[in-house]
Amino acid sequence: MDRAQKEKVVEELGQIFESSGVVVVSHYEGLTVAEMQDLRAQMREAGGSVRVAKNRLAKIALEGTPAAGIADLMAGMTVLSFSEDPVAAAKVADGYAKSNDKFVILGGTMGENLLDADGVKAVAKMPSREELIASIVGCIGAPASNIAGAIGAPASNIASILSSIEEKAEAA
Numbered sequence: 001m002d003r004a005q006k007e008k009v010v011e012e013l014g015q016i017f018e019s020s021g022v023v024v025v026s027h028y029e030g031l032t033v034a035e036m037q038d039l040r041a042q043m044r045e046a047g048g049s050v051r052v053a054k055n056r057l058a059k060i061a062l063e064g065t066p067a068a069g070i071a072d073l074m075a076g077m078t079v080l081s082f083s084e085d086p087v088a089a090a091k092v093a094d095g096y097a098k099s100n101d102k103f104v105i106l107g108g109t110m111g112e113n114l115l116d117a118d119g120v121k122a123v124a125k126m127p128s129r130e131e132l133i134a135s136i137v138g139c140i141g142a143p144a145s146n147i148a149g150a151i152g153a154p155a156s157n158i159a160s161i162l163s164s165i166e167e168k169a170e171a172a
Contacts, residue, residue: 024081088129
């Protein structure tokens with residue numbers, strides 16, 4: 001890799017560290033190509049990405065960013081999992097670590113907050129942006145459906161009362 005390519009990689013990594021909602025640093029020693037492709041596919045499906053980069057270049061990219069504290073985690077065979085959604089990458093990485101012993105979460109960052117491995121697991125347990133939006137919409141929609149049901153119920157009750165009165169009149 002020549003100097004221009006290295007500068008490009010450092011710039012790309014810097015953008016990742018600045019714009020991502022969460023960055024998870026993990027060891028991936030021993031993963032097969034198929035397992036790594038599976039991780040990439042799961043991350044892509046959740047709206048995130050996986051990036052393997054040289055630790056030296058990642059440390060250079062971390063300088064001066066709020067995530068600079070994770071530079072200590074950059075040792076050995078590390079992989080970066082990241083997403084704009086502050087929960088998505090952590091959820092996928094945690095789930096993948098549970099199913100594959102070769103994938104070990106070291107820590108990460110969520111904005112300016114540094115996370116250890118337990119912190120990443122705690123973030124993974126939080127609801128994602130989509131889940132929060134769905135629950136908010138459900139809360140907003142529930143009263144409206146209750147009102148519609150309440151408005152419609154008296155009409156159906158009146159109709160059933162009228163039909164029973166008609167039945168009694170015909171019987172008499």
